[in-house]
Amino acid sequence: MNAAIRAVVRTAIYHDIAVTGIYHGYQGMIDREFVDMNRRSVSSIIQKGGTILKSARCLDFKTKEGREKAYNNIKSQGIDALVAIGGDGTFTGAKIFSEEYDIPVMCIPGTIDNDLCGTDYTLGYDTANNTVIEAIDKIRDTASSHNRVFFVEVMGRDSGCIALSAGVGGGAEAILLPELNSGIDDLLDEIYLAESRNKTSMIVIIAEGDKNGGAYNVAKIVKEKIPHLDIKVSILGHLQRGGAPSSFDRILGTRMGYIAVNELLKGNSKATVGIRGNQMVTTPLEEALNTKELKLDDELLAIANIMNK
């Protein structure tokens, strides 16, 4: 996301627009955590993971008083428009705020879960995928005994995007996705199939939102059904959200920041930038928040199944 921040700052400066950074998102608008940003503020941040402006949940922003305070603060700071980077919580806050106070807002979709409408890819998704497949590659190296099954739990909230991509990219033998609601039985079949093939070991990717309750739970159930299995569990956790951003995310973030400023200059507002195919587009926040888009790639699902036959 730092690539996006850098692009916003430098594109704005190119158009002689002053930029104020706000720490801790909406909370920072309430607490007046402002910082002037110039060209130098964003030098050497494009390779940094995380975000230099930090982030935070903000309950106060959900109240009218909170938003009023925020508005007064940014007005007294001389801020005329906002670029908000985040997930659907950020989008929701931006939409409400921008309706209440008529301040132009452009959003940039930043979350590893890739579950936002209005874009094919969110910032952080490619980096997270690369982190997960590196972990899977390392686990694959240790596969040398028979009857060993590795359960790897990956992030995504209720989205199976990372699980599916990393599962295909890592050559996982089975993937448990929330969207598919597959029970343990399918997984047990996969395990029997792998054993019949005399496979040395097996890697199973479990999305954290999977309805069966997470890697430890599934491992427990599977162990009861097939006791001779040697089951190992990894819960990757927050390392999926950090690390130096990938090339794809840096380019995408840079494009998104650039487009966000240009769109604001064109008078666009209450929208999010996104990438559709190869085109940078904008989508009204209303639409982005209300559209129920099944983000799982059907073709990739079909491919995942074939790879394991």
Add this chain to the structure above:
Amino acid sequence: MNAAIRAVVRTAIYHDIAVTGIYHGYQGMIDREFVDMNRRSVSSIIQKGGTILKSARCLDFKTKEGREKAYNNIKSQGIDALVAIGGDGTFTGAKIFSEEYDIPVMCIPGTIDNDLCGTDYTLGYDTANNTVIEAIDKIRDTASSHNRVFFVEVMGRDSGCIALSAGVGGGAEAILLPELNSGIDDLLDEIYLAESRNKTSMIVIIAEGDKNGGAYNVAKIVKEKIPHLDIKVSILGHLQRGGAPSSFDRILGTRMGYIAVNELLKGNSKATVGIRGNQMVTTPLEEALNTKELKLDDELLAIANIMNK
């Protein structure tokens, strides 16, 4: 490219089609370097860099006799169709061979240069970009003295794609691209600009096909013009072609292999698979080889300039 090989093999097997691997490309067709491939042949290759089937230039294939020998060999081997992975040399050979002998051929674009028509991205491009930005990140760490300029030469033959992407992703202060034919003067201006900003150091990306003759040459010319500069040169070389493939390349390769087989099954031939936006497409080899497509992304070029103002 191993992801593509794996997908071809497993998709074919899914359709009860036998697969023969050919080592060393067209040379292997002439030298009878055949190997039966089954499900197990492609286990654990998706994370490997390079290609398990090796590759080679093949001059013999450019002759009628060479191709005749190749055809007889593959026919006696029982091969009915070909999937060829490579760059435009591979495409050209595939087109000619497939016209001469009426054997169905699907190509998969595999080269880091991203200069093939028919696809937005070639296999290996994303991985190479990630390798280059990792190198730039490390160089950036060492930037602590004034007046220091790092010249980093990257691959791409006559294409500036990697130079542009990695230049933006790495936050390079200047990028020399073959397509733009910029002379040294523009670069000297950038250097003066950076110095006036009291920048600690500066990273310049030079595409290997740049008309000014490569990083060492440019460094020499610049040193003569601005003698007080401390210039350091890195020629990244072939490490850009290796390494574990990125998540993006593994998914893309898997898709391409899957589509290639499906297209052959549908009777498609003399074409290359590719990705356009989000869609997997095929493009006749005739068109892919003859279309002069300027692959440099204008929007990214514009962004690169603004990032450095």
Add this chain to the structure above:
Amino acid sequence: MNAAIRAVVRTAIYHDIAVTGIYHGYQGMIDREFVDMNRRSVSSIIQKGGTILKSARCLDFKTKEGREKAYNNIKSQGIDALVAIGGDGTFTGAKIFSEEYDIPVMCIPGTIDNDLCGTDYTLGYDTANNTVIEAIDKIRDTASSHNRVFFVEVMGRDSGCIALSAGVGGGAEAILLPELNSGIDDLLDEIYLAESRNKTSMIVIIAEGDKNGGAYNVAKIVKEKIPHLDIKVSILGHLQRGGAPSSFDRILGTRMGYIAVNELLKGNSKATVGIRGNQMVTTPLEEALNTKELKLDDELLAIANIMNK
């Protein structure tokens, strides 16, 4: 460990000694999983994680019958001496076998836990440390909210070596080690201290052998005591055992393989190679197995405490 295998093979070949590789350790001696090894068998393996000869637990080897079968097999295969790579299970088996049958054996200490006597460092330890600090670095990137504590569980069986090294290298705010038997109270104090310093977030490394029961357990207890904390847990798992070996491990493995063969040639047996300071040494298996060496580095412990004051 592949570096060691490669060094054994090439050093033996240099002395005109034939080498037979045995898959799956002692189990492979019983099952006759032999493979001739020559110079080419070990090309391009030095960068591979895991071990090309696989590994396995072997219960049969613990029985006289199992060992007798193993001995007959290796004798009929023409094997005159053994190099066994592994942990204390491997050492124990080697010692017993070598006493029963008077066959020369040299061991090489290969385990990430670094808890073997006879050597300052075991093969795999440095690589595992690097893997863990990379994970900690990524988690550190995501630290932006207050009151957030990350619990990272690392391997080591009953050894806190990795936890201590990676804890210091990753700048962790607290480390729970089995050897110290620290209760949760010390950890709670650290958390209060970090909060008083207004630290954004905190990383706690927990060795898997810690007496408090693992990261999830500790997280539960801490959450009850300090409910406002936002606790995130990562269980790194087996990725710590894989991945391309580090430079240190490749050099160490190569030295160990080389010394193992030389020692056998000098008539040494029933011993393990090891590194003490800078010297390669050998230690009789008897001594290596019976000596209770507290492997935790007192100086590093003291340093870890000071870094967090």
Add this chain to the structure above:
Amino acid sequence: MNAAIRAVVRTAIYHDIAVTGIYHGYQGMIDREFVDMNRRSVSSIIQKGGTILKSARCLDFKTKEGREKAYNNIKSQGIDALVAIGGDGTFTGAKIFSEEYDIPVMCIPGTIDNDLCGTDYTLGYDTANNTVIEAIDKIRDTASSHNRVFFVEVMGRDSGCIALSAGVGGGAEAILLPELNSGIDDLLDEIYLAESRNKTSMIVIIAEGDKNGGAYNVAKIVKEKIPHLDIKVSILGHLQRGGAPSSFDRILGTRMGYIAVNELLKGNSKATVGIRGNQMVTTPLEEALNTKELKLDDELLAIANIMNK
């Protein structure tokens, strides 16, 4: 080196000693580039490559006037002792300064070249080795054609330490070291040998200080002698000096910083800390600078030769 800075700061604070950081080394002492350092100044720097205090050559410090100015500056700043991190240039300056002005100085050996006396390992050496073997691994992936030779030039000034370590760790087929003064003939023999073995390709590591003049020069000479070779050259350059420090370097740097402060507290001065075997030691600067220690590891040299027979 940031690990060392962090350890100096936190160890000093532990002993209630105030710390002033000086940017740009000795130049900063002359230009008064001082910064108060507290506990927070060194949070989150242990994973950063480079050094937060920057570095610079300083010609002025070689003059009496320059040193006088520096001394007055640090005295007025209230500085009573110095910790200087760097190579032999740093050591020399420290020794002279500390003799002239009787101010206690401890040095910490920080250079990737590993050519300083008084220590087995310098800070940055392990990280550089890991960077080089990653590059070699990637190049190895691309090796698929016959008759291809890759020349990789690595750093080290006049030291072949990195070339030897990375050459062994990367499985290079030949290594050119300054200390050995081997001519091109030995290299040509190695190439003929590899060809006779039908090796697909070959990696040659060339230390930058090698007397034959660098990778491009050697490549030229070899190409003239064996024209059918396809020679590719990589000059790794300054990426070897950057990147996140390895686990080994972080621990070593932390120890060195800790010891440096403790030694100053004990009244030690005009010395450098170092690691000998497993022990942290100090060596008088006089001795460290005047001892001609051949740093190449004879055992490793012997091993390198055997690995390639």
